[in-house]
Amino acid sequence: MIPIIPVRDSRPVIARADAATAANAYLKPGIINLSALPPLALYIHFPWCVKKCPYCDFNSHEAQGGFPEEEYLDALRADLESALPLIWGRKIYTIFIGGGTPSLMSAAGLDRLMSDVRTLLPLDGAAEITMEANPGTFEVEKFRSYRASGINRLSIGIQSFNAQHLRALGRIHNDDEARRAVEIAHATFDNFNLDLMYALPSQTMAQATEDIRTALAFAPPHLSLYHLTMEPNTYFAKFPPSVPDDDLSAEMQDMISDATTAAGYQHYEISAYAQPGRQARHNLNYWQFGDYLGIGAGAHSKLSFPHRIVRQARFKQPKAYMQQMAAGHAIEEEVEIGRSDLGFEFMLNTLRLTAGFEPNLFSERTGLGLNAIEAALNAAEAKGLLYRDHKLIRPTLLGQRFLNDLQQLFLVD
Structure with missing residues (x-):
């Protein structure tokens, strides 16, 4: 089972730290910085x-x-x-x-x-x-x-x-x-x-x-x-x-x-x-890596906060879901998406769009710089699966036909 991570506030807790220390803490591995929340x-x-x-x-x-x-x-x-x-x-x-x-x-x-x-x-x-x-x-x-x-x-x-x-x-x-x-x-x-x-x-x-x-x-x-x-x-x-x-x-x-x-x-x-x-x-x-709240039996959510993105899953069986809700327990599983997984999760969705996306959308939705997936972008371009310039990143016709192969290039071991 995915470990449950309680979410009570949209910011990580930083005890007894001055402003400079706090700012540096937000840049450590596992912390992201979203300038604005997605739709x-x-x-x-x-x-x-x-x-x-x-x-x-x-x-x-x-x-x-x-x-x-x-x-x-x-x-x-x-x-x-x-x-x-x-x-x-x-x-x-x-x-x-x-x-x-x-x-x-x-x-x-x-x-x-x-x-x-x-x-x-x-x-x-x-x-x-x-x-x-x-x-x-x-x-x-x-x-x-x-x-x-x-x-x-x-x-x-x-x-x-x-x-x-x-x-x-x-x-x-x-x-x-x-x-x-x-x-x-x-x-x-x-x-x-x-x-x-x-x-x-x-x-x-x-x-x-x-x-x-x-x-x-x-x-x-x-x-x-x-x-x-x-x-x-x-x-x-x-x-x-x-x-x-x-x-x-x-x-x-x-x-x-x-x-x-x-x-x-x-x-x-x-x-x-x-x-x-x-x-x-x-x-x-979904395909532009926006946010969604899912309610109901087995529903999934993806919710962004200024310094983290979490996924949730409700109880799957209808009877169990209703029983748990009656007891005040909506969520069966919750996990924070790690920095190392964000590039793959973003590209898993956006590469489904035939017209692609603007490069700055990656930073807007993940809080990371595009350099985080630079190696995978270069590999995809070299294989003829991806086209990119300073205004656009999109799958080629070959990339659309072999979409699974293209998406897997962004999967970090």
Whole structure:
């Protein structure tokens, strides 16, 4: 288990030291200096779903016989209240309600949740508030209520418009329900995302092309297109299906790039495509190494303070989480990110952005000078995986294709 590090104040304790000694202490290994705190987002985890998909490694649990909505909402409010001293005075710019299947929540439950959030936190006037939804749970009136409660963006887990592939993926919706869900989203929300996967079991190039063609025909503001992977501790990891080989998968990836570009979408992150101005602001905050408070079962947080950055994890099992929250214990694990790990963690996120980042963002978000990763930058540039100048650092097309290799160059032994 990661050791618990109590956080009570945003500055390290320095006893009986004059100003000069204190200043020097902040420069010793393990201490960083942030000139300003990054933007802050809120993630809320809803851990239940109708049926666990064979590829899913998220913290989700089948809601057999229902779920304790009121008890869980009580726990979420208590969790948020307990976290307030860590984020006091900071504005929330984006909210993401993920799962699981948050659209299982009742309209009244979602309204209560949003009311609690607005009561306890200062929200930016233009906050992006996203909720994940499963096509198998779409009801027109329910989603109108969600919109009235403050949700202004949906992320819909389509995965495929092909009935054969939906069955292979263990999805609870069929191809007609997938199309109906997008139509309801179009009618109810100005902004939404469609999640799709490719390189599916027994998928042909023609079938992958048809999925992308169907998705683009709906003109969604945002598309997330993921390569199916066999994640550890999933059914597919134990019983792998027959999937397209690397060459066919690469051809599918090239097809996706060509089709989305032709339709006017910007490929702004390794798996994300958006119409101009419709990038996912919540996810951009992750990829730019911003801060996020995560509440709910198994939720993770990354929080910055002037002289340290910490990560937290809530209790994972819903029952344990609610019991611990009732006893006043929100956090199961907490650890400070060491100086030697900050470069890798920053680059692990920012290298997912196809347009890269400005060099000064590294210092702004890590409190370190760019020279801390100079050797890795030189190695990546020499391998043709990275482009950089005084205004920009970004992965090359080769770096995007071999992103794992590029990211690992920044991993310190």
